[in-house]
Amino acid sequence: MILKRFTSGPLAVNCYFVADEIDKKAFIVDPGGVNPDLIKFVEDNCYKVSHIILTHGHSDHIGGVQPYAAMFGSKVLAHEDEAPILNKASLNFSREVYGKVIELEADSYVKDGDELDIGHMHLKFIHTPGHSPGGMCILVGGYLFSGDTLFAESVGRTDFPYSSFNDLMKAVQEKLFTLPNDTVVYPGHMGETTIGHEKEYNPFV
Numbered sequence: 001m002i003l004k005r006f007t008s009g010p011l012a013v014n015c016y017f018v019a020d021e022i023d024k025k026a027f028i029v030d031p032g033g034v035n036p037d038l039i040k041f042v043e044d045n046c047y048k049v050s051h052i053i054l055t056h057g058h059s060d061h062i063g064g065v066q067p068y069a070a071m072f073g074s075k076v077l078a079h080e081d082e083a084p085i086l087n088k089a090s091l092n093f094s095r096e097v098y099g100k101v102i103e104l105e106a107d108s109y110v111k112d113g114d115e116l117d118i119g120h121m122h123l124k125f126i127h128t129p130g131h132s133p134g135g136m137c138i139l140v141g142g143y144l145f146s147g148d149t150l151f152a153e154s155v156g157r158t159d160f161p162y163s164s165f166n167d168l169m170k171a172v173q174e175k176l177f178t179l180p181n182d183t184v185v186y187p188g189h190m191g192e193t194t195i196g197h198e199k200e201y202n203p204f205v
Contacts, residue, residue, distance in 0.1 A: 006035040008035040008064055024046060030147060050075065056078075057091075066104070089102060130149065131156030150172055176198075
């Protein structure tokens, strides 16, 4: 599996590019904006980006969705409870972050526990509400893309509309901290960490 991080957008979100080495099928997680280095990497290696997967719908994570979807012919995937955030600029804060309206409709919506194969990669979607109602994490083998649910020794903000600190704590404790300790966590901001490290050192949980 090929995994690369490309920071993108005005808030320097961690956008992840993940590809199957064998058949070149790939997906992108949380494109906050368009990164020329990502485009060049895809084109130079002839990757086929079948999906753009959103951990949640806040604007700093979705600014590059429409350009990439058009460019690569990708399908957009999100959790079903995140549709209202994606669909409404006043809830995803696109005016505040980009100075323009960004409103999206995903091509498909998933539920907690749904799974998807992209090439030889097996993805499982874990609903982790709290930062946003349809926040989710993506588990691929021993790697977890946590969006703004779990950070290195921190957690996502819960002062937004429809956020809930109690829901976030429950999701982290019951759904993420039950994963193996050596699961590598790739968050939406800051550097990577592991589940074991967060269980021991995260002061919020």
